[in-house]
Amino acid sequence: MKNSFRKTWLEINLVNLYKNYELALKTVAPKKVIPVVKANAYGHGVLAVMEYLISRGVDVCAVSLLEEALHLRKHFKDLKIIILGAVLKEDLAVISKYNLDMTINDEEMLKAVLKFDRPLNCHLKVDTGMARYGIIESDRIIKATTELTKNPLIDLVGIYTHLAIVDENESYLDKQLKKMEKIVASLKEKPPYIHISSSSAIFTKEKALDYTTHVRLGISLYGLSINPKTPPLYPVMKLFTTVTQIRLLKPGDCVGYGADYCPVKPEFIAVLQIGYGDGFLRRNKNSFVEINNKRYQLVGKICMDACFVLVDETIKTGDIVTVFGNLITVDEVADYNETINYEIVTTMSLRIERRYLK
Template sequence: MRCWAEINIENLYDNIRELEKITLKEKIMAVIKADAYGHGMMNICEALIKTGIKKFAVATVEEALEIRETNNEVGILILGPVENECMSKVSDNNIYFMITDFEEIEYIEKNRINVNVFLKLDTGMGRVGFQEDEISELTEKLKNCKYVNAVGIFSHFSSSDSDEEYTKLQEKRFKEMSENIMKEVHSVKYRHLLNSFGSLKYHDSEYDFVRMGIILYGGVTDEETAPYKFKPVMSLYAKISHIKKMHKDSFISYGNTYMAKKGDVVATVSIGYADGVRRDLSNKGYVYYKGHRCSIIGRVCMDQLMILIPEELADSAKKGDIVEFFGKNINVVEVANLCNTISYEILCGISNRVPRIYK
């Protein structure tokens, strides 16, 4: 293989054990949308079921149905929009989805679709959900519904990792809004609000589920999650395919953005932006190779990139050697920071043509 991603299931299990220091296992709702953040949804789902995890969150109808095809017992909640024409199929497969506006309620009632749903509240994320001034109308409609059975309520933090004051405001709004609904709509049994970083800071809050995403996969730093420690589940590797010692000063890669000097040892690595290595890393990223961080030089190409081999490795570097892009030695958060993005995007961006090796 020219490149691959190793998925360390033992690290996943260690992360579950760490999460149990924060909340009860039966409260964990594992977020496995977007192919489990690039880790392979079904493999991760099967591994988590073995640990006793019984609740899962996805983003699409297709993801939910794929899980249901292989397991009839776990709970599944779709966090993304469900198109009207899919509601019957989702309901028939005992899959929960969210209601975000009055039009969806009217459609379900008009078409007589028996559904168990979660009500999504907009407490400040500004994406989807019922707003504060709609709660009275919502409760009145639900009390008269014959087919919409609201079993739960949830919302989502927008800044739990960066803005404590705003997060507290969102939690305050959620408590008030959900309590007003539950006073009138007695079918509602469950509430959940906490996401990964929210669970670290507000784990004393009384909620029925805790949605665990990025920390489940270890896409965080120890500083962000102290005193808890989460291990990276994915590591990305590629092989060196070519090595040359420059006979003269010469440009490297497209656009002539890097000038290699005479005597430099340059290695070509078989991975590129089509595999998910961001082009942003051109001339500023690095890989881990034989105990050294080697700079990515020149622009990242679609299928390959070049690195500068340090002098102390010049005589030992060879074709077929393996370099690490992130994992045990380079935190994926470091890579994300270099790309001015977040670890979620880096992990989700590893393309399907990169084989996943489970160990």
């Protein structure tokens, strides 16, 4: 969304985003990296992200939903687009028409694909312990690969799994990896795409996997991680707003809905034009923002379109506020929200303008 009137915006550094892609590429070489751009590229703006990656030679990506894949196909005719999430059998005609790659997540979809009368690009997902999507029985998976390969209308592009755990429980991780390794070893014809690792495992586990061909780079493409063993990444997203009003409150005055902040002495309050309608959630109450290289605390309840900050006499209307991306990191905001960094960036509203650094 482009809006020159509202002074709240996201700064997206596409140069740093590509540096994170290169870091993953160097880490797993000669394997290849599949950038994951689901959920509007984790809130960063999927069209701008893919346009930049394609300009740097990237020719494949992954999303979660059929709708996301179709949105990309409208703009990028030759891009290989892999749908990681579930699709329905009534979606197969559209998937075939637009030359999308789909995932076979269960026995029912496997049967539907085998009966379908038009070409399909398919990836077979193995459930190694996530209990979310994928076929569980190893023997059935091996038989399925044979059935799919024999069908002249089906291109079995890949086989993959998703790890439920990386470093927290080594025995459970080992159980998942051994199951997948055994299945791949049993395949008479191995598909060109064999992948296990997402961001949490790329930098710590992937080198030990000699039978995979690709990795899926999700949150770490955007400079973030939940694995403390991940090497330093390049930050991509910063959130800015501006001071739209300064109020001098006196004892007896109160701030915002519920009047739950009432100063006992004269205090300056800055009103910022950002709120939970922008994805800056009410849980951020009492957290901090940065103004003029100094931290200031939020007070009162966060509104849909505004919030309040306790400031001093040096702060003026029009001053730029860094909500996160410098002194205050995405991870700090996630801690205040009792969540993970994924949620902070993906919940950024479409009404916030994205400004791209290239």
